[in-house]
Amino acid sequence: MTSPPESVAPTSKRSQSVTLVLMAGAGATALGLAQIDQSQREEDILVYPNPEACGAAHIRTEADCRRDYALARAAYPEGAPRYATEAQCEAHHGRSHCLPGGLVAPSAAGRFVPMMAAFLVGRRPEQDLPPQPVYDHRPGETSGGTPHGGGGYCTGWGGRVVTGGGGTASSGRVASAAVRQAAFGGFGATGRGFSSGHASGAGRGGGG
Amino acid sequence: MRRVPLGARPDWRETARANGFTFSGADGAEYWSEGHAYAFTLGQVERDIEAPSAELHALCRAFVSDAVEDERILASLALPEHAWDTVRTSWRRGDPSLYGRLDFAYDGRGPAKLLEYNADTPTALYETGVFQWLWLEEALASGRLPPGSDQFNTVHDDLIARFRGIAAGGDIAFTAYADVPEDRGTVAYLEDCARQAGLVTRFLDLGDLGLGPDGSFVDRVLCPIPLLFKLYPWEWAFADRFGQALAGTPSRFLEPPWKAVLSNKGLLAHLYAREPGHPNLLPAFFESDPDKARLGRSFARKPLYSREGANVLILREGHVLANAGGPYGAEGFIRQGLAELPDFDGWRPLVGAWIVGDAPAGLCVREGRGAVTTDAALCVPHFIAPV
Numbered sequence: 392m393t394s395p396p397e398s399v400a401p402t403s404k405r406s407q408s409v410t411l412v413l414m415a416g417a418g419a420t421a422l423g424l425a426q427i428d429q430s431q432r433e434e435d436i437l438v439y440p441n442p443e444a445c446g447a448a449h450i451r452t453e454a455d456c457r458r459d460y461a462l463a464r465a466a467y468p469e470g471a472p473r474y475a476t477e478a479q480c481e482a483h484h485g486r487s488h489c490l491p492g493g494l495v496a497p498s499a500a501g502r503f504v505p506m507m508a509a510f511l512v513g514r515r516p517e518q519d520l521p522p523q524p525v526y527d528h529r530p531g532e533t534s535g536g537t538p539h540g541g542g543g544y545c546t547g548w549g550g551r552v553v554t555g556g557g558g559t560a561s562s563g564r565v566a567s568a569a570v571r572q573a574a575f576g577g578f579g580a581t582g583r584g585f586s587s588g589h590a591s592g593a594g595r596g597g598g599g
Numbered sequence: 600m601r602r603v604p605l606g607a608r609p610d611w612r613e614t615a616r617a618n619g620f621t622f623s624g625a626d627g628a629e630y631w632s633e634g635h636a637y638a639f640t641l642g643q644v645e646r647d648i649e650a651p652s653a654e655l656h657a658l659c660r661a662f663v664s665d666a667v668e669d670e671r672i673l674a675s676l677a678l679p680e681h682a683w684d685t686v687r688t689s690w691r692r693g694d695p696s697l698y699g700r701l702d703f704a705y706d707g708r709g710p711a712k713l714l715e716y717n718a719d720t721p722t723a724l725y726e727t728g729v730f731q732w733l734w735l736e737e738a739l740a741s742g743r744l745p746p747g748s749d750q751f752n753t754v755h756d757d758l759i760a761r762f763r764g765i766a767a768g769g770d771i772a773f774t775a776y777a778d779v780p781e782d783r784g785t786v787a788y789l790e791d792c793a794r795q796a797g798l799v800t801r802f803l804d805l806g807d808l809g810l811g812p813d814g815s816f817v818d819r820v821l822c823p824i825p826l827l828f829k830l831y832p833w834e835w836a837f838a839d840r841f842g843q844a845l846a847g848t849p850s851r852f853l854e855p856p857w858k859a860v861l862s863n864k865g866l867l868a869h870l871y872a873r874e875p876g877h878p879n880l881l882p883a884f885f886e887s888d889p890d891k892a893r894l895g896r897s898f899a900r901k902p903l904y905s906r907e908g909a910n911v912l913i914l915r916e917g918h919v920l921a922n923a924g925g926p927y928g929a930e931g932f933i934r935q936g937l938a939e940l941p942d943f944d945g946w947r948p949l950v951g952a953w954i955v956g957d958a959p960a961g962l963c964v965r966e967g968r969g970a971v972t973t974d975a976a977l978c979v980p981h982f983i984a985p986v
Contacts, residue, residue, distance in 0.1 A: 406752060413787065575810075575819075576806050576840075577844070581835035581836075596776045599721065
């Protein structure tokens, strides 16, 4: 972009040359969009409603299936999402898919949690993905519907897991972030609160 | 110091587009303004701005050193208790800082008066380091400025050198609100500098910042972020849900958490208490301090946390000169002696002095019509007139 000046006195108080490698020509906005829209890493996963279905698929050994199911089942009481009311729980997970939390874990007493619908594992051991419970994802469901229907599943922190065949197939490819326990969206809320309250009404950022 | 009509380059908008300067000011208004420029003498720049900036920054570092060990000071700054260890540890560990901007009231005569230190999330950086520099070079080439005109502006070189010093060959991620063009532009510029310094860089929106099971901050593909530049104020980060995770994270930050001690108007009261005779410091007191009465009926009242001049009240002899609205002030206020911005043909310039690392690196001038410089202020170039 910019070229160095032909001559700058040695006592100059400014940069001798200024060069940009990312911004030049592109425009910051175009650059931003290109960089934000990066594709996410994906993972191959297997989902089974129980160890028997897992064993019948002959991808993993029956012993592995039982062990993985037990690990997911053990993670369920504390890992299940909590809702204040049964209606809120059913709005996410479907009618009759929720339980009073006290039946599942003391820490969930007084709240509602979804039933564990299935367990999820990585297709290959080297993925090192911890076996985990998943829940029916049935937002806005108004009738009983069929169990494990086309809405697919979600993880305890809201990651979407959609497998083929209307959700009954056992294998799928999902965004890594959906099945790895990282939390997102934990920064930014405070500033948005200030922006919306700004006198000018402009969407201001964190700079100044 | 003079405000000199020079006339804008007819093609400056094309030049801006060609150089990635596509973000604009508040409400989409153009805020680069080069019909006029501010002329300084070399003496004004070196004696009145550069030297005091270095000295004030050093005073600020000395203050941080004491503040992190004194919970009364941390409490006076309204920093939440859960953040104290994070702030303290980052200072004791020697976490490096990248940049900041000291804002002065200065009219070319007498000492520049420090109004505040935007030590955490200053913008107008690209405008200073790149576009203002390019303006000077083109104005020299076209004869718009006399030969020998110069500019106090090594911001670009200094940023690259600083990145090299902080993390040569390392990884760094940049985050901001991606949908706020001014913030996105500033961060894109910093990413450019870091790339030139040999760092491996990436950008992510604030919402794409995750917290991994081991306490590392991660991106959407769960790759840990060892070093994160965030154009997002610490006091907001502390208040956010992830704020509680900062104490235990192995991730490091630019600016480091100890900058929260400086990017806070409470700093001004503490600096004055430590150096009451300093020529560049205005008397300043916490609103809860009875000594504030010494300021009489002329003062500026500022929230501990605020940006872009929001919620600043200015009184002269009891008359309200400005009373800016905004969402800030819940954490309390300071009162600062009144140093009105000078008036050049009805325009009120605010002189910003950049610090990169720990040294002064350049100037930017923003001007508005009012007593308080807001996000509607225009960014105006400066030059050092030849002798």
